[in-house]
Amino acid sequence: MPMNLVHDVDGLPRIILTEPTGSSAEVLLYGGQVVSWKNERREELLFMSSKANWKPPRAIRGGIPICFPQFGNLGSLEQHGFARNRMWSLDSDPSPLPPANNQSSVDLILKSTEEDLKIWPRCFELRLRVTLSAGRLTLIPRVRNMDNKTFSFMFTLCNYFSVSDISEVRVEGLETLDYFDNLNNRQRFTEQADAITFDGEVVLSYFHIHV
Numbered sequence: 001m002p003m004n005l006v007h008d009v010d011g012l013p014r015i016i017l018t019e020p021t022g023s024s025a026e027v028l029l030y031g032g033q034v035v036s037w038k039n040e041r042r043e044e045l046l047f048m049s050s051k052a053n054w055k056p057p058r059a060i061r062g063g064i065p066i067c068f069p070q071f072g073n074l075g076s077l078e079q080h081g082f083a084r085n086r087m088w089s090l091d092s093d094p095s096p097l098p099p100a101n102n103q104s105s106v107d108l109i110l111k112s113t114e115e116d117l118k119i120w121p122r123c124f125e126l127r128l129r130v131t132l133s134a135g136r137l138t139l140i141p142r143v144r145n146m147d148n149k150t151f152s153f154m155f156t157l158c159n160y161f162s163v164s165d166i167s168e169v170r171v172e173g174l175e176t177l178d179y180f181d182n183l184n185n186r187q188r189f190t191e192q193a194d195a196i197t198f199d200g201e202v203v204l205s206y207f208h209i210h211v
């Protein structure tokens, strides 16, 4: 599997993805977390907090954290579940996806451990393929139930996008959807606007989004 696996200053193994136009991405085994995505002009597209704590078992604030098997505090586990503060492994058998034999794709896997089963008694394999191509970063998550009984879970890619001018940002496609306004006592509203714009901090949770 030809790929660039390096250890950064904090000792965290990091996979560097590159592709011919010059864009790049960096993925930590810790959390299976994308922590950098640069375009062909080497401009960073993801936000990473300057206060991010890069020492396990802390979660890293920035990039694309993976929330599994719980989102937020919607359950009995720690905030956003435990996948983001576990050490993942390289996945040598991503079947049925074809193996990623190039420098612009990586397959990672997280399997439940005995310790995990004590706090969340479901035996699972969580896989993630990260693929970089010109102008695009694709993440394909897959969850396999290794138990003989069903289970339900939550999964979120918690993207932190870097924005140079927030007044230029519009989010479309949410009109008519219900949402919780988390900074307003989690009151429930129905979105009326055809595009959301931002003039301050907001934390909104929309339901039934189709992407």
Ligand SMILES: O=P(O)(O)OC[C@H]1O[C@@H](O)[C@H](O)[C@@H](O)[C@@H]1O
Pocket (backbone or CB within 6 Å): 059, 061, 072, 079, 080, 158, 182, 203
């Ligand atoms: O601080 P954490 O646990 O990394 O969570 C990150 C963010 O997760 C979001 O889901 C919450 O709405 C935010 O309020 C929070 O800041």
